[in-house]
Amino acid sequence: MAKTTITVDGRAHEVAATPDTPLLYVLREELSLNGPKFGCGLAQCGTCTVLVDGRAVRSCVTPVSAVKGAVRTLDGLAAGGKPHPVQAAFIAEEAAQCGYCANGWIMSSIAMLEKNPKATDAQIREQLSGLKCRCGTHMAILRAVRRAAAQMA
Amino acid sequence: MKMNRRKFLKSSGSLVVGVSASGAIQSLIAGDALAQGVSFPDPSPERLDTWVSVARDGQVTAFFGKVDMGLGLETAIAQIVAEELDMPVDRVSIVAGDTLLTANQGGASASSGIRAGAIPLRNAAAEARRVLALAGAERLGVAANAVGTANGEVFVLADPSKRIGYGQILDGKPLGTNVKWNKEMGTPLNVTGEAKPKSVADYKVVGQPVARRDIPAKMLGTTDYLTNVRLPGMLHARILRPPVGAAVPVSFDAASIASIAGARVVHKKDLLAVVAEREWDAVRAARMLKVEWTNPEMNWPGTEGVYDHIRSAPAVASNGESAFAGKRVYDETPTYKALAGAARVLTADYECPFQSHARIAPSVGVADVKPGSAVIYADTQKPHFVRLGIAKLLELPADKVRVMWKPGAGSYGRSDADEAPFEAAVLSRELGRPVRVQWTRNEGTAWDPKAPAAVISMKAGLNDKGGIDGWYMRSKGFSGWDVKFTADSPEQTLVGMQLGYKKWDMHNFDVPTETYQFANTVRFWQTVAPLQEKASPMRCAHLRAPQEVQTRFAQECFIDEVAMATGRDPLALRLAACKEPREIDVLKAVTEKAGWNAADTRPRTAKGDVVTGRGLALYNGYGSYAALVVEVEVNRRTGHVWARKVTVAQDSGLVINPASIKAVIEGNVVQGLSRAMCEEVTFDQKTVTSVDWNTYPILDMKDAPEQVDMVVLNRTDKASGGAGEPTLVSITAAVANAIHNATGVRMRRYPFTAARVRAALSA
Ligand code: FES
Ligand code: FES
Numbered sequence: 001m002a003k004t005t006i007t008v009d010g011r012a013h014e015v016a017a018t019p020d021t022p023l024l025y026v027l028r029e030e031l032s033l034n035g036p037k038f039g040c041g042l043a044q045c046g047t048c049t050v051l052v053d054g055r056a057v058r059s060c061v062t063p064v065s066a067v068k069g070a071v072r073t074l075d076g077l078a079a080g081g082k083p084h085p086v087q088a089a090f091i092a093e094e095a096a097q098c099g100y101c102a103n104g105w106i107m108s109s110i111a112m113l114e115k116n117p118k119a120t121d122a123q124i125r126e127q128l129s130g131l132k133c134r135c136g137t138h139m140a141i142l143r144a145v146r147r148a149a150a151q152m153a
Numbered sequence: 154m155k156m157n158r159r160k161f162l163k164s165s166g167s168l169v170v171g172v173s174a175s176g177a178i179q180s181l182i183a184g185d186a187l188a189q190g191v192s193f194p195d196p197s198p199e200r201l202d203t204w205v206s207v208a209r210d211g212q213v214t215a216f217f218g219k220v221d222m223g224l225g226l227e228t229a230i231a232q233i234v235a236e237e238l239d240m241p242v243d244r245v246s247i248v249a250g251d252t253l254l255t256a257n258q259g260g261a262s263a264s265s266g267i268r269a270g271a272i273p274l275r276n277a278a279a280e281a282r283r284v285l286a287l288a289g290a291e292r293l294g295v296a297a298n299a300v301g302t303a304n305g306e307v308f309v310l311a312d313p314s315k316r317i318g319y320g321q322i323l324d325g326k327p328l329g330t331n332v333k334w335n336k337e338m339g340t341p342l343n344v345t346g347e348a349k350p351k352s353v354a355d356y357k358v359v360g361q362p363v364a365r366r367d368i369p370a371k372m373l374g375t376t377d378y379l380t381n382v383r384l385p386g387m388l389h390a391r392i393l394r395p396p397v398g399a400a401v402p403v404s405f406d407a408a409s410i411a412s413i414a415g416a417r418v419v420h421k422k423d424l425l426a427v428v429a430e431r432e433w434d435a436v437r438a439a440r441m442l443k444v445e446w447t448n449p450e451m452n453w454p455g456t457e458g459v460y461d462h463i464r465s466a467p468a469v470a471s472n473g474e475s476a477f478a479g480k481r482v483y484d485e486t487p488t489y490k491a492l493a494g495a496a497r498v499l500t501a502d503y504e505c506p507f508q509s510h511a512r513i514a515p516s517v518g519v520a521d522v523k524p525g526s527a528v529i530y531a532d533t534q535k536p537h538f539v540r541l542g543i544a545k546l547l548e549l550p551a552d553k554v555r556v557m558w559k560p561g562a563g564s565y566g567r568s569d570a571d572e573a574p575f576e577a578a579v580l581s582r583e584l585g586r587p588v589r590v591q592w593t594r595n596e597g598t599a600w601d602p603k604a605p606a607a608v609i610s611m612k613a614g615l616n617d618k619g620g621i622d623g624w625y626m627r628s629k630g631f632s633g634w635d636v637k638f639t640a641d642s643p644e645q646t647l648v649g650m651q652l653g654y655k656k657w658d659m660h661n662f663d664v665p666t667e668t669y670q671f672a673n674t675v676r677f678w679q680t681v682a683p684l685q686e687k688a689s690p691m692r693c694a695h696l697r698a699p700q701e702v703q704t705r706f707a708q709e710c711f712i713d714e715v716a717m718a719t720g721r722d723p724l725a726l727r728l729a730a731c732k733e734p735r736e737i738d739v740l741k742a743v744t745e746k747a748g749w750n751a752a753d754t755r756p757r758t759a760k761g762d763v764v765t766g767r768g769l770a771l772y773n774g775y776g777s778y779a780a781l782v783v784e785v786e787v788n789r790r791t792g793h794v795w796a797r798k799v800t801v802a803q804d805s806g807l808v809i810n811p812a813s814i815k816a817v818i819e820g821n822v823v824q825g826l827s828r829a830m831c832e833e834v835t836f837d838q839k840t841v842t843s844v845d846w847n848t849y850p851i852l853d854m855k856d857a858p859e860q861v862d863m864v865v866l867n868r869t870d871k872a873s874g875g876a877g878e879p880t881l882v883s884i885t886a887a888v889a890n891a892i893h894n895a896t897g898v899r900m901r902r903y904p905f906t907a908a909r910v911r912a913a914l915s916a
Contacts, residue, residue: 142857
């Protein structure tokens, strides 16, 4: 089977996967990561989101062979056990019920806030549009992102 | 070999369990090494140690036979146990939903986690405190009445410096006491000891906004989710679904997937699955496999035809008829008489769509079936019942099956969560290896059990003074019980029916709890035959506030319609018609908070593209009372409706954790708005066409309210009611009432999609 090298959370990995294998399956199955999760496989929900060179990418529809940049995942965020400010804000606001969707919101918020830490409420709603939370924790998520923005700005 | 709890715990040299103290519990939780023919007996509710256990280091573990679907239940239970034991809450761990470790408390159901599920734990913890105090007094060499308990220790009242910790008292031994069990299983299960639980006035931990303990791990990516279960040698499976609802597989072409190394097909009666060593290979095999399906004649009425279908289809059951032993429980004659004699009769039909749980992630199940025993991993709400169902399917005694509950995608009733674990069990038995079944998005939306579509007919007989002399409510729809709320037998699942188990034949809809008291009232339901008898994607089952979203939509809209027709303020009419003081209190609280103005309840006359309005609705159920005021913005050009501000007043009795209940109410508001504005399972003559998030949209972040205000009435004198559903039930009606206030247009069918509202506005 074809070998591909990808850099995930600062480490290079040589993985055995057919080139069309979506990044999500490689991260979960080959690297045993738990942050990115399967929700739809159709780029419609965001539970599989990772950052590639700082951009939020839906790993369920991204063939591993197309990944050229450095991948960051939820699993790698808490450097030295210290949660990323966005994670800390989501914890402080208890912005989850089941929490299955949290990966998508956190990773997408990081991508947004790293570019635009002063995001307004309208921009937050606009840029996080399309991500899904079935449990309906939208209000707490908005509070968490605003809190993170205040901390990162 | 008998691998019960006691033995497992003993094997680590003590009966002590606790997160920090015991590798045994970790090993149990991890479900290590399944040997052939292992037994998994039920823990006895009569042993105090079944409920509470104290480790050497004083850490307490409570064993909860329900599960936390993300509403903060685990934290609330820890608070209750800590309270009774006089412990710091962070020294209480909870083990939930594992059938080997917890008694069958019925699983997550009907917002019963606190109002029923907490009761035996509260009693057991109180009893454990009594036993510990007694043993502690002996160790301290004083009389039993000379000690107190605090901070996980027993101390001498006269000299608090003399004290001993719970862990030290037991030193790894069990509590060893029995409690009285009421011989019930499931939600009514209760136990009592000699000790009386504390009175509310003495609470220190209960009622505090304790941080939810499940949250940090969820954000850090370290939660032990079901989707993360990876067993050695585990195969990945996908199920093949037919292109037409009732079609079944005839044959398949193995050569079509020959290029995928290791991919195989399992075809057993109507079940068709592919398995592979790697997950992506299973996905590809499912896409590539060529299958010949039967081509049955299909004549579903389709999304637009379904309401006429319901109106004209014969009723097959009603409350009072076949569902409940032939006894008629209602009599509509007095109502008909009153309507016939009325000065004026108002009538309205309300149309309610099929809705899907559409969980954020579709069903997953992992099964490891060995000859004579099985371990199942599932995120079902009812692990103890799934155990019974899978045991029957595998033809094993129940004590040979263990279901290990893991947190998963949020679930709001009898969702698809119960399906994949059964399929995994069948495939694992066939293949002799652990199998993981992952459903697709399509299956999670289209093949998930649905909330039933219905037409609710309302009539009110008015006298010449506008008084109400007759009230008629008929709910006619598909049965909400095509499959049962517990998968305790194979026919309650798709795979069970595919393998030949005959569909459950039960009928149920809903009659709302009595709220408004009018003379000559009749409320009843009728069900019509299912669209497809066997293994149907359109089968119905419990979805959050089962059938009540439908009936309350009708009732709470119609009361507004009557208010409009008789020139009354909808609030005043409700207050006059309610007899329950707790209903009156939430109505008053919500309207005061929202600034309700009796003079501003007729349709507003504002011009322009964007107009605003507000609506009121009430709900009573699950031992709770909720009233809502929703303020909407309606774009008259596009038809788009935004619920900009929602105000809630809720009385759920005694509040265990004020922070959690607020979060639960907010979640109810958003999910309720989603069901009101967006959600409708669409289908044509032969198949479900809601197959993903584009064809089954839910409320987007852009449409989240700007503001959710709430008044939580903490009734320390009332038992805790359920909080998981009440706020959601009537929100659809509140939105419809608000749209009417904004535009003068009455929406009698939900969801209020932009297209539907636009059409209504231009009609
Ligand atoms: S799983 Fe990738 S977007 Fe849904
Ligand atoms: S918290 Fe359950 S889907 Fe978002």
